[in-house]
Amino acid sequence: MNIAIIGSGNVGGALAKQWIKAGHTVLIGAKFPLSEKNLKLANQIGEDRFATIENAVKQCEVVLIATPPTAIFEIVEQIGNVSNKIIIDATNSVMKSPEPYNTVYHCLTDKTNAEVVKCFNSTGFENMLNPVYNGNGIDMFMSGDSENAKSVAKQLALDCGFGSCIDFGKSDKVELLEKFALSWINLAIMQGQGRNMAFKVVLR
Numbered sequence: 001m002n003i004a005i006i007g008s009g010n011v012g013g014a015l016a017k018q019w020i021k022a023g024h025t026v027l028i029g030a031k032f033p034l035s036e037k038n039l040k041l042a043n044q045i046g047e048d049r050f051a052t053i054e055n056a057v058k059q060c061e062v063v064l065i066a067t068p069p070t071a072i073f074e075i076v077e078q079i080g081n082v083s084n085k086i087i088i089d090a091t092n093s094v095m096k097s098p099e100p101y102n103t104v105y106h107c108l109t110d111k112t113n114a115e116v117v118k119c120f121n122s123t124g125f126e127n128m129l130n131p132v133y134n135g136n137g138i139d140m141f142m143s144g145d146s147e148n149a150k151s152v153a154k155q156l157a158l159d160c161g162f163g164s165c166i167d168f169g170k171s172d173k174v175e176l177l178e179k180f181a182l183s184w185i186n187l188a189i190m191q192g193q194g195r196n197m198a199f200k201v202v203l204r
Helices: 009-023 036-044 053-058 070-078 103-112 125-129 145-160 173-188
Strands: 002-006 025-029 062-065 085-087 115-119 139-143 162-169
Touching: 002 009, 002 053, 009 025, 009 036, 009 125, 009 145, 025 036, 025 053, 053 070, 070 103, 085 103, 085 145, 103 115, 103 173, 115 145, 115 173, 139 145, 139 173, 145 162, 162 173
Parallel strands: 002 025, 002 062, 062 085, 085 115, 139 162
Antiparallel strands: 115 139
């Protein structure tokens, strides 16, 4: 797949590395592609993988957004025509929402005609770089109304090494999935369990 990642922080960088390793073509879309902030990741994955947001999105059929939620309004103005594209919302609005929307997912479904899915928001970037615990892949979770977008998100999760990508439900479960992410943040950081912890659903 050709994947544009908007956001070159820990999550965007981790997923870029994993998807490049899996054989996907990855472009990092940034307002200032080779800014000082982006140089560390550029040195790791190659400067040729950086482009403006508009050019990165134009060349890719899948777009992942991993930015602060309030940046979405500027991003929507820059991504151009995203019809027939899939957007993966990897943000969390549990601390600050992109008002008047409760989540970035809801903003994207209102302001674009892309197929949108919430995914890659429920764990730390360390688990995206290495989602294997004691020989078993941990779980990723997704929600949204587009079955096509979900199938793509699931494949990309498996390509990262996750054991499965569990369907949390449709768009009415997007906010619940963000609160589930807050549960990981609570245990890992607020309760001091450490960032090397993860969730896996076990069936009897």
